[in-house]
Amino acid sequence: MSTPVIGVLALQGDVREHLVALAEADAQARPVRRAEELAEVDGLVIPGGESTTMSKLAVAFGVLEPLRERVRAGLPTYGTCAGMIMLANKILDGREDQETVGGIDMIVRRNAFGRQNESFEAAVDFTGVDGGPVEGVFIRAPWVESVGGDVEVLATHEDHMVAVRQGQVLATSFHPELTGDHRVHRLFVDMVRGA
Template sequence: MKKKIGVLAIQGAFREHCKSLEKLGVEAVEVRSVDDLKGISGLIIPGGESTAIGKQLEIDGFGDKIVEMAGEGFPIFGTCAGMILLSKKIDRSNQYSLGLLDISVKRNAFGRQIASFEADIPVKGLKGGNLRAVFIRAPYVTEAGPELDVLAAYAGKIVLVQDDHILASAFHPELTDDTRIHEYFINIVDQYRK
């Protein structure tokens, strides 16, 4: 039976994540409500506008259900806005977050849309050399808890972290042809959803 991984499809780059998963032989399920969380083995929270996505997660206990599932070992991967939404603290903001990762993040930390860029970064434990990372109005981690595994940094700033079954990146792995970060998340799903 084909593995099913959900992609939060409220707003942002969810279609690109779906394509990356399908390339790897995984069924991508667009998640728009609590009901859509049934039957999936993991969830990707994509980039987009973290405030808009957060407002939707506050409706009908949607975010609460995701937090509850995470507490039971449900794997989650947040990219860009997804990293912001997974954090416990957002610098100079009181916007909604799921609070699942012991990190503080700075929004738009590398600059505005016009300052978007790509860079080759080394990723701890990732075979095949450096990863091409696309940063678009990207956050970075300003503080990380002691239990967190820092997997990558750019210009001295933390941009990829993992805490057991939860993974978060400041960049957009779905915007390149390199599927290694999605494969990494699928391995997390395999490990935690036996």
């Protein structure tokens, strides 16, 4: 597969930035809002935004169950910030009615690094990405509290897990799509090509 088709879940959040980053990483990027559109992609990005709103919209648009099925069936999926929360098997500090897609055996704490006014940028050493640290933009960011044995920790910040991978599912608590550095997106595009 020379140019994979990668969707960005376009219900809420920073969709446009991911579409640009994926195109720069040599993928054909398109927004995904419905189950029919999900069926046409080789991989999917779940963007940052507000995880509670995103889960409610996924239910309302009828895409949550098809998304769960595709992730379970091996669809390469990458979640940033709220997308990381959506890919967690369990959430701390979430709403009781909040749904997740699952896909990574991890427990994620919402807003772990603080509120909006405590957002920050930091250089993050990222296993599997060449060329030195990536710039992480942390906006009301989660962190990973714990992982199962099949989860690979790719990056930490201040002793907190901020990038993980389990099989074909990748998640970061920060936003690489906001920096102009597309190396993490290239890593994901390579995962899609290899799937």
